[in-house]
Amino acid sequence: MDERVHAEVRRIADEIGTMEIRGAAAIAEAAARALRSQATDSETTDPEAFKSELRAAARMLYETRPTAVSLPNALRYVLRGMSSTTVEGLRQDVVQSADDFCARLERAQADLGQVGANRLRDGDTIMTHCHSTDVFACVEAAVEQGKHIEAIVKETRPRLQGHITAEALHEMGVPVTLIVDSAARRYLNDVDHVLVGADAIAADGSVINKIGTSGLAVNARDRGAPIMVAAQTLKLHPGTMTGHTVDIEMRDTEEIIDDETLAELGNPTVKNPAFDVTPPRYVDAIVTERGQFPPESIVILMRELFGEGTTEPWAE
Ligand code: RUB
Structure with missing residues (x-):
C-alpha cells in the first residue's frame, strides 16, 4: 500500500x-x-x-x-x-x-435530463435496466414537464440495482412494474422507449453498460421499441479514439453463487462479467448535455472535447 x-x-x-x-x-x-x-x-x-x-x-x-x-x-x-x-x-x-x-x-x-425528457411523450412507458442517475434525470424532467410516465424495471441480477431504481422512480411518482431480467422480452410490447445509462461510450458509438443491456437492446430492436442511452459527456471514452478497447470488469463469483452450493453442483466454471457492449446499430440516440446524437456521430463530439486522445490521468 x-x-x-x-x-x-x-x-x-x-x-x-x-x-x-x-x-x-x-x-x-x-x-x-x-x-x-x-x-x-x-x-x-x-x-x-x-x-x-x-x-x-x-x-x-x-x-x-x-x-x-x-x-x-x-x-x-x-x-x-x-x-x-x-x-x-x-x-x-x-x-x-x-x-x-x-x-x-x-x-x-440537469441539461441532459431536459434533452431526454423531450423524447418522452405524455403516457409513455419506459423499460430500464440497472440504476442510472442520468436516466433518472430524463424521467424526472419529463415528470416536471407534466408528463405521465410509467416504468418497467428489470431487477438486474446479480446485484439487484433494479430495486434502487424502482424505489427512486416510485418516489418521483412514476408507477413501477418490477420484472425478472428474463421477462424483458415478454413486456417489450408494452414499452415506448428502452432507456438505459452508460459506463462508457466508445468512439464507434458502442455503449458499455450493465450486463444485460445488449440483450435488452437486441430484443427491443426486434420489437420496434426505440433505445435511448442517457450518458453525459463524462462517459465518452477518449482512449477508444486511438484504438484502445474498454476493459469489462469481471467480478467475484460469490455475487452469483456461494462456495458450498458451487461444490454441490460439481464446481462448474462461473463467470460474472459486470458489463457488456451494445453495438451502435442497436442504439437510436445517445442523449448528452450537448444534445442528442446518433451513436455513429458521437466521435465528432469526442474529438471536440478530447482532441485526438489522452494519456493516463497521472502521466501529465
Ligand atoms: C452501474 C451501471 C449504470 C451506469 C450509469 O453499474 O451500469 O447504468 O453506471 O449510471 P454498477 P449513472 O452498479 O456496476 O456500478 O447514470 O448514474 O452514471
Missing part, C-alpha cells in the same frame, strides 16, 4: 471497489472528492511531493474498477487543474478543480 495516500482516499477507494459507491456518475464524483481531501489533508511542504501524493491517490482510485470511464475522466480533470508552483497554490487548484468538476457534473445531468 502507498503510504502517501491518506485514509479518506483509501476509504473511498474501498467503497468504490465493494460497490457501496456505484454507478458511473457517483464513482466520478466520489473520486473527485477523494482527490480534494488528499489535497486538503496533505502536510507536505514540497510542491513536487504534493503533486506526487495526488498522483498516487489518483492511481489507487483508478485501480478500483476498470470499466466506468467517468473515473479516469474525473481524475484527469482534477489533476490537470494543478498549475501553481507553491503547495498552498496547488492545494487551492485541486480544491477548485474538484469543486468545478462536481458542479459541472450536476449541471450536465
Whole structure:
C-alpha cells in the first residue's frame, strides 16, 4: 500500500471497489472528492511531493474498477487543474478543480435530463435496466414537464440495482412494474422507449453498460421499441479514439453463487462479467448535455472535447 495516500482516499477507494459507491456518475464524483481531501489533508511542504501524493491517490482510485470511464475522466480533470508552483497554490487548484468538476457534473445531468425528457411523450412507458442517475434525470424532467410516465424495471441480477431504481422512480411518482431480467422480452410490447445509462461510450458509438443491456437492446430492436442511452459527456471514452478497447470488469463469483452450493453442483466454471457492449446499430440516440446524437456521430463530439486522445490521468 502507498503510504502517501491518506485514509479518506483509501476509504473511498474501498467503497468504490465493494460497490457501496456505484454507478458511473457517483464513482466520478466520489473520486473527485477523494482527490480534494488528499489535497486538503496533505502536510507536505514540497510542491513536487504534493503533486506526487495526488498522483498516487489518483492511481489507487483508478485501480478500483476498470470499466466506468467517468473515473479516469474525473481524475484527469482534477489533476490537470494543478498549475501553481507553491503547495498552498496547488492545494487551492485541486480544491477548485474538484469543486468545478462536481458542479459541472450536476449541471450536465440537469441539461441532459431536459434533452431526454423531450423524447418522452405524455403516457409513455419506459423499460430500464440497472440504476442510472442520468436516466433518472430524463424521467424526472419529463415528470416536471407534466408528463405521465410509467416504468418497467428489470431487477438486474446479480446485484439487484433494479430495486434502487424502482424505489427512486416510485418516489418521483412514476408507477413501477418490477420484472425478472428474463421477462424483458415478454413486456417489450408494452414499452415506448428502452432507456438505459452508460459506463462508457466508445468512439464507434458502442455503449458499455450493465450486463444485460445488449440483450435488452437486441430484443427491443426486434420489437420496434426505440433505445435511448442517457450518458453525459463524462462517459465518452477518449482512449477508444486511438484504438484502445474498454476493459469489462469481471467480478467475484460469490455475487452469483456461494462456495458450498458451487461444490454441490460439481464446481462448474462461473463467470460474472459486470458489463457488456451494445453495438451502435442497436442504439437510436445517445442523449448528452450537448444534445442528442446518433451513436455513429458521437466521435465528432469526442474529438471536440478530447482532441485526438489522452494519456493516463497521472502521466501529465
Ligand atoms: C452501474 C451501471 C449504470 C451506469 C450509469 O453499474 O451500469 O447504468 O453506471 O449510471 P454498477 P449513472 O452498479 O456496476 O456500478 O447514470 O448514474 O452514471
